[in-house]
Amino acid sequence: MANDNNDLYQDARERLLTLQEEYRTRIEAIEDHIQNPQDDLNEHWEDQAISYRQNDMRKNLLAEAQQNLMYVENALSRIENGTYGECEVCGEDIEPKRLEAIPYATLCMQHAE
Ligand SMILES: [Zn+2]
Secondary structure, eight states: OGGGHHHHHHHHHHHHHHHHHHHHHHHHHHHHHHHOGGGSTTOOGGGHHHHHHHHHHHHHHHHHHHHHHHHHHHHHHHHHTTOTTBOTTTOOBOOHHHHHHOTTOOSOHHHHO
């Protein structure tokens, strides 16, 4: 799809940059919460257990956001070097619908199973 690639790249790039911004903001907010747990409401001794659990939850969210940010940044560099939208296993074009749903997908539907 040589002629469509520019539009596809342009569109994907914009969406990836938006996602990158979102994940960065989210990561900052979560890190801030982990470092400043006293910001939590109802921070009494008896609530420590809850607070710890919330911190665990936040660390999971943080790990997830960091991983997604990595995927997004990988996708952006694939746009730069012209390999965006190719399946890493078979080298075929990833289905446009799939890229629309997951702009940082690296595998076609068949190989993502
Ligand atoms: Zn494939």
